[in-house]
């Protein structure tokens with residue numbers, strides 16, 4: 001009987017809440033863990049477990065729990081716990097041996113860079129971060145425009161930006177590199193690029209809920225099947241945000257590849273590529289078409305990179321996340337790629353937004369009713385909305401979104417095709433080769449190009465009439 005079940009569930013919540021509010025975190029947590037599988041009490045129970053661990057300072061346990069129970073709230077608590085863990089363990093206080101007394105030099109910013117053996121140190125306004133560089137790296141031989149560009153990428157949380165002057169402009173190098181995350185988008189980019197492109201992964205050097213196991217398998221695949229080694233550079237620069245009280249993560253869009261900026265002279269780089277798909281280029285916030293080639297974002301960063309002797313390239317700007325998945329399927333990388341980093345090292349967690357959008361359409365098991373997936377599906381505007389609509393369609397979930405019928409009935413096959421005008425954004429040295437490789441895997445979007453009509457949240461709202469789902473936070 002639903003009524004009895006509701007009463008029983010409410011009684012259990014009441015009991016747990018009383019224990020929690022009286023400070024008995026252990027018992028309230030124990031009882032909550034028994035309620036995790038209950039549809040009625042799951043969100044409440046997860047919340048109690050998170051809060052009780054937090055109140056007791058069980059940072060490692062809390063992070064481990066969030067990995068298996070992902071949600072917005074879990075992410076928030078995980079980030080908080082990570083910051084506390086680093087502070088407690090001294091991760092935030094890791095410092096160089098020789099330059100420990102140096103402080104942030106506001107007036108001579110280039111003097112904030114130091115080298116100890118293969119370790120590159122950066123003194124930012126609130127502390128130190130490092131990169132464990134290849135032994136060939138020599139700071140004193142690194143062009144200052146690269147150091148300025150790296151600071152512009154890293155110091156965004158401080159709102160610090162430097163002009164990279166023409167007088168110090170670095171000549172373009174001969175080689176190319178891709179900032180490689182090991183996810184679906186950058187793997188598709190790697191598949192389209194010339195084989196001599198350096199693939200390089202930023203490896204977070206401190207303990208966190210992020211699991212490197214999946215990318216380790218992928219990199220092994222690159223080595224065994226293609227004889228290519230993925231260069232990995234350990235670093236803790238994602239802690240710059242922590243020093244500002246922000247969640248751990250990249251300071252800006254290009255921070256994942258900052259080690260390649262810093263290594264540009266070492267490897268004679270003239271091209272630096274990022275696996276940024278249509279969702280973040282020709283679509284603004286994944287939901288509205290824009291002329292990306294004339295966008296201030298593209299023009300400003302393209303110029304800044306050029307002043308440091310680097311051609312900034314987005315080699316899959318003409319491909320959507322859906323198209324990138326298809327490229328990974330045809331090139332047989334798909335079994336080794338998983339864009340969810342919250343899983344156990346082999347599989348994704350099945351409960352996060354990335355799992356819904358990337359793993360669900362691949363037929364991998366996901367929990368459609370999970371807190372994060374449901375919350376994001378009902379958010380206005382929905383994150384990566386165009387791709388999410390495609391994802392709903394591919395997973396045959398239209399019947400769960402009756403209010404979206406008008407947009408879900410349109411064809412979606414174009415989303416897996418490539419946008420020809422995007423090829424013009426790519427430098428001539430790469431354009432023909434990337435077009436040729438793209439044609440191996442995908443077809444061009446037909447005229448009239450549906451992508452150019454995408455405007456999912458135009459006012460007054462014509463297409464999407466979302467209703468924010470009320471989410472209970474009972475404590």
Ligand SMILES: [Zn+2]
Nearest residue numbers: 340349352355
């Ligand atoms: Zn996931």
